[in-house]
Amino acid sequence: MTPEPSAPRPPRPPSAPQPRQTVRTVDYHTAGEPFRIVDTTDPGFPAALPGDTVAERCATAIGPGGSGTAPRPGELDDVRRLLVQEPRGHAGMYGGFVVPPDDDGAHFGVLFWHKDGYSTACGHGTMALGAWAVDSGRVPAPDQGDVEVRIDVPSGRVTATVHRDGGRTTGVTFRNVPARVTARKVPVATTLGLAEADLAHAGACYASVRARDLGLDVTRASLPDLVRAGREVRAALATHPGTWHPGGPLLSGVYGVILHEELPDTPFDPHQRNATVFADGQVDRSPCGSGTSARLALLAQDGRLGPGEDLLHESVVGTVFTGRAVPDADPGPGAGPAGAGDGLVTEVTGTAYRTGEHTFTLDPYDALGPGFLL
Structure with a gap:
């Protein structure tokens, strides 16, 4: 009788203690979506990332494999995994590493990250960063x-206009890099x-699909099917020429799939849920946020x-965002890649x-290390 295979054993903790890793974060949510802020310019931050621009640092973080998820002990991606994975994070976590800007025209730069790696744009994160910069006194x-x-973000330079009333931050308006429509009605x-x-393209490439075309509505009850549809649409469009960006591979490929439905219009304006x-x-x-920019262009x-x-x-x-086109606006220097x-x-x-x-730590004897995802 063949014995049943035993369950895999967790990695053995080191026999001698290693330095305890400590990472400090400030967390926000923008319209319900989390954003975990890590300032890599703080003294003692446990990782370094080479590069002269935010885009170069993002490409370095992603690495030659293209996903940015391969373990690289002691480097920036270990910090990302520590903060996004359980038990310190969760599969829906989002965040950013604050890094130096490309030049003196910006207050700082940021690398956006999530459970699967890095992204070139994040509107909700930009709003959270604007609020954080003002609330913390970094920007008077x-x-x-x-x-x-x-x-400065990997897709260019963006602006968060922070609205203040009575000494309190009451809202943030995110001005994105220019949005461009690249393909319509792709089956x-x-x-x-x-x-x-x-x-x-609106800092990243988004595919918009009417939910009703797939027999779906945009509700919490439909989320499993919406996720399934989003994954399948993204895979189906992987090689479509409309996903290519002239700025190069970093900005190319479908990042998000927006499954949307019409709601009754306001007296003057369109109203949608996605x-x-x-x-x-x-x-x-x-x-x-950046997906709303893509919807506005369409x-x-x-x-x-x-x-x-x-x-x-x-x-x-x-939760609600309001978006508008600014047709006469000057994109300005650094607004997008050449x-x-x-x-x-x-x-x-x-x-x-x-x-x-938060102050997160990694105990050198913790067999789970930076954590796991379910």
């Missing part, structure tokens, strides 16, 4: 009025049926969004709130 702000926080076959996808499925099946709890091309009109954009949990071409400048407004400050 008035008690009453607005202040701009300029941030996509899924196990839920045939759909048409519209592609737009579930954005990004990376490998991660669901944005917010209406997705609506403007369709003639559904005119000057002075807003998109009221809801998430699957009921060769990106003209596009629609957009703004997205929402709220961001601090949820905690």
Whole structure:
């Protein structure tokens, strides 16, 4: 009788203690989506990342394999895994490493990360970073009025305008790199049926699909099917030329799939709800900031969004962003990579709130190390 195989044993802790790893974070949420902020410029941060620009640092973090998920002990990705994986994080966690900016025109730079690696854009994270920069005093702000926080991200330079009232941050408006529509009505076959996808680049490439084309509505009850559809659409469009960005491979490929539905319009403006499925099946709890930019570009091309009109954009949990086109805006220096071409400048407004400050540690005797994901 053949014995049953035994369960794999966890790795044996080191026989001699290694230095205890400590990472400090400040956490926010923007419209329900978490954002964990790690300032790598603080003395004693346990990792270094070479590169002269934020885009170069992002490419280094991702590495030659393209995912940024391969273990590299002692380097930045170990810190990402420590913070995003259980028991310190969760599969829906999102965050950013604050790094030096490309030049003196920005206050700082950031590398966005999630459970599967790194991303080139993050609107909700940009809003959280704007609030953090002002709330922490890193960027001086008035008690009453607005202040701009300029941030270099892998896709270019973005701005978070922080709104203040009575000494309190009341909201943030995110101005993105220009958004460009690159393909319309691309047929996509899924196990839920045939759909048409519209592609737009807004710091990252997003595919928009009408949820009803797949027999779905955008509700919490439909999330398993929405995630399944998002994964299948992303895989089906992997080689479509509309996903390619002239800035190169870093900005190319479908990052998120926006499954959206129409809601009754406000008296003057369109009203939609969406579930954005990004990376490998991660669901944005917010209406997705850079994804909202992509939706605005498509609506403007369709003639559904005119000057002075807003998109009221809801998430699957009921939180709201308002987005608008800024057709006469100057993208400004550093707004996008060379060769990106003209596009629609957009703004997205929402709220961001601090949820905690944390000191995470990795005990050298902890057999789970940086953690796990289920």
